[in-house]
Amino acid sequence: MLTTDVGGLKEAVEEPGTGIVVDYPDSSVVADGILRFFTEGRQEEYIANIEKHKQQLSWNSFANKLIDFYNTL
Known part of the structure; x- marks a missing residue:
């Protein structure tokens, strides 16, 4: 997985070790991230890690957590 450092995406990718985060959403930076993905051998x-955390990182899981949060308000 490759993402930029926006919103909570950095934490969703870095903490479970499911991919690479690039700092800036610029095409050359993203291209460098893609090259890193294929050359680091990881x-x-x-x-x-994606397989291990896919349920936790799914949209359904996110939506359920959001609904639970709204219900506490």
Whole structure:
């Protein structure tokens, strides 16, 4: 997974080790991130971590947490 450092995406990718975060949403920076993804040799690690955390990182999980939060208001 490759994302930029916006919103909560950095934490969703870095903490479970599911991909690479680039600092700025510029095409050359994103291109460098893509190259890093394929040259660092960590694809198997990222895939394993995505598999391990896919339920936690799903839109359904996010929506349920948001609904639970709204219900506490």
